[in-house]
Amino acid sequence: MLPINVTRSSMPPLEEYIEEIRGLWDSHWLTNMGEKHQKFQTALEEYLKVPHVTLYTNGHLALEGILAAMNFPRGSEVITTPFTFASTTHAIVRSGLVPVFCDINDRDYTMDAAKIEALITDKTVAILPVHVYGNLCDTEAIQKIADKHGLKVIYDAAHAFGVTKNGVSAACFGDAAMFSFHATKVFNTIEGGAVCYRDDAMVQTLNDLKNFGIHGPEAVPFVGGNAKMNEFQAAMGLCNLRHLQGEIAKRKEVVKKYRELLSGYGKITFCAPQPDVEPNYAYFPVVFESEKMRDAACERLKEQNIIARKYFYPLTNDFSCYKDLPTAGGDKTPIVRSIASRVVTLPLYAELGLDEVERICKIVSE
Numbered sequence: 001m002l003p004i005n006v007t008r009s010s011m012p013p014l015e016e017y018i019e020e021i022r023g024l025w026d027s028h029w030l031t032n033m034g035e036k037h038q039k040f041q042t043a044l045e046e047y048l049k050v051p052h053v054t055l056y057t058n059g060h061l062a063l064e065g066i067l068a069a070m071n072f073p074r075g076s077e078v079i080t081t082p083f084t085f086a087s088t089t090h091a092i093v094r095s096g097l098v099p100v101f102c103d104i105n106d107r108d109y110t111m112d113a114a115k116i117e118a119l120i121t122d123k124t125v126a127i128l129p130v131h132v133y134g135n136l137c138d139t140e141a142i143q144k145i146a147d148k149h150g151l152k153v154i155y156d157a158a159h160a161f162g163v164t165k166n167g168v169s170a171a172c173f174g175d176a177a178m179f180s181f182h183a184t185k186v187f188n189t190i191e192g193g194a195v196c197y198r199d200d201a202m203v204q205t206l207n208d209l210k211n212f213g214i215h216g217p218e219a220v221p222f223v224g225g226n227a228k229m230n231e232f233q234a235a236m237g238l239c240n241l242r243h244l245q246g247e248i249a250k251r252k253e254v255v256k257k258y259r260e261l262l263s264g265y266g267k268i269t270f271c272a273p274q275p276d277v278e279p280n281y282a283y284f285p286v287v288f289e290s291e292k293m294r295d296a297a298c299e300r301l302k303e304q305n306i307i308a309r310k311y312f313y314p315l316t317n318d319f320s321c322y323k324d325l326p327t328a329g330g331d332k333t334p335i336v337r338s339i340a341s342r343v344v345t346l347p348l349y350a351e352l353g354l355d356e357v358e359r360i361c362k363i364v365s366e
């Protein structure tokens with residue numbers, strides 16, 4: 001029997017993708033901001049209702065791109081969450097900045113805005129929260145703190161494509177938001193990512209950063225790298241965008257079934273639904289009473305070839321690569337430590353059968 005993985009890439013009908021890429025065999029134009037790239041960028045700006053979208057080859061380089069574009073002095077501090085994928089913390093550190101870890105709340109596992117101000121020092125330049133699992137952070141409270149202290153807000157919105165709050169897309173909060181379009185996301189371009197923002201001045205810098213700072217065949221005024229999205233990625237994005245609402249609707253049914261079957265089982269808790277938020281059902285995290293119970297459930301599922309994943313355990317501030325980082329480790333973030341040791345994300349994708357969900361829930365509750 002094929003394994004049931006934590007997720008499975010959404011793909012458009014093969015014929016649709018072939019039709020979308022057919023023209024590339026005439027033009028032989030495969031990358032460097034070609035026709036598909038331009039079309040996809042415009043489609044996203046319209047869909048997300050955000051003034052600017054800069055496409056990147058993946059979400060991680062998009063995040064590094066934002067940090068580079070902001071040009072913070074080396075050694076500056078960025079308040080962030082350790083309850084995330086390696087990418088968030090790595091992007092801060094690889095940019096020569098120091099991550100300062102803030103605790104999360106136990107309702108939706110996003111950064112606890114009430115704990116941010118205590119972490120601000122004269123070296124703090126930005127807040128970098130994560131809309132983890134597609135749950136939106138307390139964007140109003142975070143913006144208030146940032147305005148009061150003159151800090152930038154950069155959202156890691158890797159999980160939040162398609163999520164809106166009172167009709168406003170996750171792209172529109174803070175100074176910039178990064179989306180990941182990785183194969184494992186609700187919306188994918190195979191690999192891919194984007195930065196969304198309002199500041200016109202950032203357009204040139206972000207483009208320079210992803211295309212060697214080249215302005216013309218004989219003009220290179222900026223030291224940039226290479227992080228361009230290619231035409232095949234953009235074509236995948238154009239196709240998947242047409243199917244996004246259908247994908248989200250199917251995921252909604254899966255999540256509904258999980259909640260229905262597991263809510264009577266007292267030993268696990270779910271994220272609380274967020275008022276005014278239209279979710280994308282990106283992940284289905286459940287938190288067990290104890291680490292032992294969580295690990296046992298994972299083992300039992302694995303015996304049945306069902307691969308649940310402990311997103312996000314271990315915490316990034318416990319990674320061995322950060323053992324010498326003075327701000328890492330320790331017990332300064334008790335809630336996140338407790339959640340991370342008990343959380344598991346159950347399989348979730350559009351085509352996951354409701355009978356499979358029943359099977360998973362039976363194993364979990366046993």
Ligand code: T4K
Nearest residue numbers: 005007008009058059060084085087158180181182183184
């Ligand atoms: N910030 C946050 C908060 C993030 O979660 C991420 C990425 C980023 C930043 C960085 O964005 P990117 O630079 O990646 O665009 C996966 C993804 O690779 C990663 O994108 C994602 N977060 C993270 C949460 O999950 P792994 O190491 O768990 O992936 P892997 O290879 O174990 O795949 C998980 C399952 O997905 C597989 O068991 C089957 C399925 N799958 C996987 C691939 C690669 C598919 O169905 N198709 C595929 O092509 O990191």
